Amino acid sequence: MLALTFQDVARHADVLRVRSGQSITVRFVEPKDAAALQDYFRGLSSRSRYNRFLGALSELPRTELEKSLHIGEDNRFTVIALIKADGAEAIVGEARYAIEPESGRFEFGLSVDDRWQGHGIGPALLSNLQCRAAALGAQRIFGDTLRSNESMIKLARKAGYAFGPTPNDWKLVRFEKPIVLAPDEIPCASWRLAASHPAAVALAH
Numbered sequence: 110m111l112a113l114t115f116q117d118v119a120r121h122a123d124v125l126r127v128r129s130g131q132s133i134t135v136r137f138v139e140p141k142d143a144a145a146l147q148d149y150f151r152g153l154s155s156r157s158r159y160n161r162f163l164g165a166l167s168e169l170p171r172t173e174l175e176k177s178l179h180i181g182e183d184n185r186f187t188v189i190a191l192i193k194a195d196g197a198e199a200i201v202g203e204a205r206y207a208i209e210p211e212s213g214r215f216e217f218g219l220s221v222d223d224r225w226q227g228h229g230i231g232p233a234l235l236s237n238l239q240c241r242a243a244a245l246g247a248q249r250i251f252g253d254t255l256r257s258n259e260s261m262i263k264l265a266r267k268a269g270y271a272f273g274p275t276p277n278d279w280k281l282v283r284f285e286k287p288i289v290l291a292p293d294e295i296p297c298a299s300w301r302l303a304a305s306h307p308a309a310v311a312l313a314h
């Protein structure tokens with residue numbers, strides 16, 4: 110298990126340029142973000158929340174919110190995507206990912222604020238996740254989504270994922286691909302984390 114300290118977490122962030130030309134910052138969530146993260150989930154349309162959580166939820170359950178704030182616990186991580194608007198930073202996306210050290214499999218789910226969908230934030234976040242997967246030594250990356258989720262299916266297809274059934278759930282489809290990215294080709298927060306925390310790299314072997 111890789112439990113990170115507050116100082117570790119604060120040091121790791123990526124600035125990404127999205128298709129629309131704007132810059133977003135992707136960083137690990139911090140305890141001070143708890144209320145903003147919950148507001149973000151409450152502010153999603155019910156359709157987006159349904160797609161993200163694969164069921165009807167009005168907000169992130171309290172226990173899940175708590176877990177989200179513990180970066181690295183059980184090899185699970187939460188990142189938020191922030192954009193500067195009117196001098197203040199707002200959460201416009203999030204992703205949660207987990208690495209299974211024994212199998213080298215990296216699972217993720219993500220979402221983008223409805224007002225910001227269609228601007229390329231999803232693809233930027235997805236390639237950042239792929240870099241994070243590579244940095245942690247993952248061999249394969251995958252996610253599950255509802256068969257009706259056209260936006261996510263389109264996004265995954267464009268990013269070169271292959272599709273197959275999700276075990277034990279006919280409503281879902283699994284998109285998956287091998288990680289071929291060398292971590293040092295596109296440095297990201299997890300790459301720096303792995304470099305400064307050999308334990309993080311050891312996780313994946």
Ligand SMILES: CC(C)(COP(=O)(O)OP(=O)(O)OC[C@H]1O[C@@H](n2cnc3c(N)ncnc32)[C@H](O)[C@@H]1OP(=O)(O)O)[C@@H](O)C(=O)NCCC(=O)NCCS
Binds near residue numbers: 218263
């Ligand atoms: C799936 C998701 C992450 C895509 O992120 P994004 O930032 O909108 O990605 P893009 O900007 O590349 O848009 C993806 C495609 O979907 C289309 N799209 C985006 N929002 C859409 C919407 N609300 N309705 C229909 N199509 C939409 C875009 O036009 C784009 O198509 P294009 O590539 O042909 O132009 C985002 O739609 C989302 O957060 N959905 C809700 C949560 C979710 O479904 N999570 C996935 C669970 S794993």
